[in-house]
Amino acid sequence: MLRESKIIEQMELLGIKDITTNRQVKNGTVIWQLPIKMYGKYIKVGSFKSGYVRRMNGGYTPYQLNKCEPVDHYYKDYKWCETRDERYFTGKYNKFVGKSRVLILNEIDRLEYLISYCLKNYYIKQANQVEDGKFVTKWRHEYELKLLREKAEDAVLQEYLDNRCNVDSLSVTVNGERYNII
Numbered sequence: 001m002l003r004e005s006k007i008i009e010q011m012e013l014l015g016i017k018d019i020t021t022n023r024q025v026k027n028g029t030v031i032w033q034l035p036i037k038m039y040g041k042y043i044k045v046g047s048f049k050s051g052y053v054r055r056m057n058g059g060y061t062p063y064q065l066n067k068c069e070p071v072d073h074y075y076k077d078y079k080w081c082e083t084r085d086e087r088y089f090t091g092k093y094n095k096f097v098g099k100s101r102v103l104i105l106n107e108i109d110r111l112e113y114l115i116s117y118c119l120k121n122y123y124i125k126q127a128n129q130v131e132d133g134k135f136v137t138k139w140r141h142e143y144e145l146k147l148l149r150e151k152a153e154d155a156v157l158q159e160y161l162d163n164r165c166n167v168d169s170l171s172v173t174v175n176g177e178r179y180n181i182i
Contacts, residue, residue: 004108017032027049028048031045032044032046045065045114050103051066053110053114066103066113069102071100074094
């Protein structure tokens with residue numbers, strides 16, 4: 001109960017909405033919508049009864065977010081025999097290291113993983129992406145900030161020169177002698 005209430009509190013704090021349909025509820029699926037847009041659409045993530053956590057990218061197959069672990073597969077090694085016109089087993093095996101997704105069978109654990117994944121990859125990684133879908137890269141932000149600072153410095157200098165040049169009298173001191181110019 002305590003973990004569930006913390007998860008609900010975190011989701012409300014992050015602005016994550018439950019957009020699950022009735023059919024998905026029957027299947028044991030929960031779909032969440034983040035308040036962040038990517039490619040013009042809100043990001044949707046799902047928790048599935050099968051143990052998978054996926055990003056619902058609007059495509060045919062949603063992108064799996066579960067962690068991966070290496071899995072070894074061994075296949076028999078065959079060679080081709082020209083005289084018999086067939087392949088034969090050499091007695092060796094070829095090793096292939098593949099990937100397998102780690103299933104999260106508990107719903108609460110899936111939601112905790114989903115929140116931490118979204119925080120890391122969508123909220124923190126894309127911190128300067130605002131809700132209306134704009135994304136400003138760090139180098140562009142720094143460049144535009146530099147230009148604004150230069151404009152501000154030029155404006156202050158111009159204002160200073162404008163105020164200093166409107167004078168009624170001007171004098172110059174050379175070797176202790178004062179000369180009035182205006």
